[in-house]
Amino acid sequence: MSDPVTPVPESGLKGEVVTLELERHERTLARRSAESRATVPTVEFSNVAEVDALLQRESEVGCGVTAAIISAAANALRTVPRVNGSYRDGRYELYSRVNIGVTIIGEGLYSTPTIFDADQKSAVEIGLELAGFYERAREGDLHPSELTGATFGVIDSSGYDIVALTPLVMPPQAGALAFGPIRDVPVVREGAVAPGCTMQLSLAVDHRIVYGHHAAAFLEEVKAFLEEARI
Numbered sequence: 001m002s003d004p005v006t007p008v009p010e011s012g013l014k015g016e017v018v019t020l021e022l023e024r025h026e027r028t029l030a031r032r033s034a035e036s037r038a039t040v041p042t043v044e045f046s047n048v049a050e051v052d053a054l055l056q057r058e059s060e061v062g063c064g065v066t067a068a069i070i071s072a073a074a075n076a077l078r079t080v081p082r083v084n085g086s087y088r089d090g091r092y093e094l095y096s097r098v099n100i101g102v103t104i105i106g107e108g109l110y111s112t113p114t115i116f117d118a119d120q121k122s123a124v125e126i127g128l129e130l131a132g133f134y135e136r137a138r139e140g141d142l143h144p145s146e147l148t149g150a151t152f153g154v155i156d157s158s159g160y161d162i163v164a165l166t167p168l169v170m171p172p173q174a175g176a177l178a179f180g181p182i183r184d185v186p187v188v189r190e191g192a193v194a195p196g197c198t199m200q201l202s203l204a205v206d207h208r209i210v211y212g213h214h215a216a217a218f219l220e221e222v223k224a225f226l227e228e229a230r231i
Contacts, residue, residue, distance in 0.1 A: 025110040036168040043207045049223040057229035067127035074118035076221035086172035087208040101150030111137045114150045123231035175205040
């Protein structure tokens with residue numbers, strides 16, 4: 001018979017345990033993330049856009065790539081209004097305003113200020129508004145009214161060396177778009193291989209209101225907007 005095993009305290013198995021209290025933004029993120037995963041049946045879609053023309057145009061107008069993505073998303077929300085809505089209590093709500101929440105992530109920082117009426121603003125105007133948000137977010141000076149009212153979300157994951165990020169859909173929104181880093185890759189144009197720049201687009205949607213054809217149409221519109229550099 002084997003000798004009895006003396007139980008080892010769980011803390012001993014894990015080594016020294018350090019307990020950290022959550023900061024306010026971390027508590028908010030934990031709550032919203034749990035709410036999203038528990039209540040929203042999401043489906044994810046992805047596409048790849050060639051952004052050579054966009055980079056050239058962006059350098060001319062100086063709006064920034066994130067502003068261009070927001071402008072593309074705003075245009076697509078007008079084209080596919082089902083994505084600019086919400087599923088609530090067995091009904092669909094479709095919104096007349098296109099308000100895009102933009103997630104700002106940094107050390108000790110997680111905020112999602114809202115670009116109101118993004119479809120009525122140029123990419124340059126959106127870029128200027130974003131710059132103000134970034135500065136005031138670092139100073140903890142965003143007003144509560146700037147953190148509400150979003151009808152759709154955009155997450156910038158371009159600063160990370162990842163292929164794709166599945167964004168969380170934050171209720172009552174019906175969708176969120178994440179975009180990854182711009183990559184130098186070979187692309188096929190008119191049957192020939194050429195150097196190019198591409199960006200991964202990832203869309204998550206609430207499948208109770210946004211179906212596959214809605215999501216596909218939305219991503220196709222975003223892709224076309226970027227590739228044609230409509231900013």
